[in-house]
Amino acid sequence: MAHAELDRLQACLNFALDTFRKELDNSHLPPLSQHSPVEHPLDDPTTYLPSTALFEARRLSLACLGELKNLIQSPLDRRMEDRYSGYGVASTDTLIKTGIIDYLSGVPNPSQGVPVTELALKFELDSQKLVPILRCCAANGWVRETSDSSFALNRCARTFIEGHAGRRMAFSMPGFMSMIETIPHWVAESDWKFSHSPEQTAFQIAFKTPLMAFSWIVKNPEVLIPIANHLQVAGDMSTPTIVADYPWEQLETPVIVDCGGGEGGLVSAILDAHPSFRAIVQDMENVVALTSSIMEERRPRDIESGVLNVEAHNLFQPQQRIGNEYSFILRHIMHDWPDKEAATILGHVARALGPKSKILLIDMVNIPNVDATATPSVESFLMHSDAKRRDYSIPSHFGSASKLVAAYSMHMLSMMNGCERSLREWETLVGGCGLRITNVYPLRDHSAIIECELDTGMKGKL
Template sequence: MEETVTRNSSIVELANTISQNASKIDEYLRSQGLPTPSFAIDAPPIMTLPPLLMRSRDEILEACTELQALTEGPVAHLTRLTSPTINILMSLQAIYRFKIASSFALGEEVSYEEIAFRCKIDEQDARRLIRMAIANHIFQEPRKGFVAHSAISKFLVHLPLLNQWVGLVCDEMWPSGCRTIEAMIKWPGSQEPQHTAFALVNNGDSYFNALGRVGERSQRFADGMRFLQSAPVFDLAHLFHDLEWDSQSCPSSMVDVGGSQGSVSIEILRRYPLLECEVQDLDETVQTATVPEDVTGRLIFRAHNFFTEQPRKNADVYFLRSILHDWSDKYAVQILKHLVPALKHGSKVILNEVCLPEPNTLPYYHAQLLRGYDLAMKQNFNSKERDADEWRALFQKADSRFNCVAIRCNHGSILSVIEATWGE
């Protein structure tokens, strides 16, 4: 993500920033005949804007974040970070567990009594939990005692992956987050994936063991990750931009390590018609993978565990997208070491990962998201998101022959391309 920061701004300057950029976006939406943002049930799920106006949107969000904190004042801001956070999570968990959003139709106004009956919960509890959600624009109360959908609650029904993401956060991440400090005290400095807050909640099971089993939790995890990856910040256009490949520089062979069923590699192959790719993942994953007709002859799948020696030798590129952030340095180094026997002079190892910015360089709004991702990796995996120095150090720990580590990140992307060249 591009680092543009508003620091030490007066509340008037921040308000002007919001006003000026909001006017730009409003003018564009009106000129295109597009709806202005609202909480009405016919509002679109995502505000689609051209790149220049996405920057305006970012400036609004950053200025709003800072203006709210300044206007609240230090004590009120700190207390607001505590009470609403845990309470909205409680409300969201209830909405997910009791299927409240799907218990009544769009356009229907339903009483709290009826919701309680349909969802099999106490009426008083239903009223209190839903009104907390309404205070955060989830649902609306058009007349006293009756609930209707808002734009946000509608998409809990119409976007099943969003609902699964909410469930993943409330039922897996939130309980783990509450026990992270306990895990740090119990296993100080540990890099083991079973020494985590998640393990404390799940009878000693690591995240991958618990959620790797076939079942509802496994499906929810897969759906939640699909939802997360569908966000604009993960769009593959950012990857294509940061790879900087053209007809002259595009490699001829690539190995997608831990590439699941090849969704990313298939799009890469469609963009670069001279490239051939091997996608590797565990046997149970690749067994059900299929090769689309338009990339037949250029895509193969192989069962491979990346904690064993890389079997595909002398490829031009070994590509790992969102793999190493799941592992502590101890295990991430092992993954890189297992690539070394396969590398030829000039081979590139290309990671597509978060690269944390230097402190005090990213706007607060975006810093909150990235620092949150980092702590989520800690509580669930004992792993982390890394900054540029940590990525370069990781390659050096694996083998000093990795050199020329270049890092590129397109504006609006949460993932960077981190490229190391094998120099033997």
């Protein structure tokens, strides 16, 4: 009996894993192991950038695994798994909040495991509650149950240790789950179901506030710092690939302006790699004081010489840096906003451009889930040009390897009526602002750099 779909996926997974293994060796990386007591270089994209072939092999492997799961798993099991997925987040958050993560990382033999009775005594907790919490973490690959009711950290869970990137992303905002639960009512039944306003979203319903999400966060300092940490790490994850995968030397403008540039990490990395540039970090008034302090500490010579400046700027006001001297970065800005507000922000920057200026929109490009296959483009990185092409039927959006893109899009929708845009949607937004897309540079993460310039053919039409 023919099992065409299963056979294709199995062959695809074998090919992807074989390539992944070869690329690990080519990159002189150690083997991956969940039993290892130390992190693997691939665990932290803020500090290690994989080769393009290694990145693509890993993505294809994950896509194959997701498609196999969709093919094999009972739909009812998957439905139940989705419904209860929030408990996995709550379980890891509990281990962080109690200090259990740090304790497990600091024991003399971290691979041996710690009895739950010891954890309960150490942290004055109920062992009968800890066992299901730790087993939930184990099922999600964060800890190992080394013997009955004894647990040790998995390699990947070391990202949750104090001072590591995953710890800074592990925030809990009271009301977050309520916002998710509100989505069906907001979309199908509420008075706002046709509204595209950032002030009429699931966020306002769940948090019982008239304030836009950003305004509410600023007024609630108990969540401001953890959210800022989360956003900083999310930015840091893309910084190495942004610096490596865009041809910065082709820019004809001497000054780069990072609009909404936060703490200045991206322009710092660009200046380190391309010291011929000058840079300006722009952000809101309440952010630039912190940014200035950080830059004066980390890059005093650049600040003193004028190579690097920090200045206040509201994205909804006209851009003050005008002309052929400047190119502009908008990283993880546009997905926050619905089309009307996004066009206002982009329009202000567009009106400041000179003929040589570029706008670099750094965001996710949401690939529609159509029947097209992703493997031909992937295999251009993974196979020799004379190798036989394979029909693996991996969706063009990489299936479960694109779950994060879909989740981000839902998050921005619920918070601000924003979204992750497809290339067609980017073209519409950009074109409406008198710009044209000159190139799209895929990055070795979930984002891309969408390079734009003035559309001279539109001059006088807007």
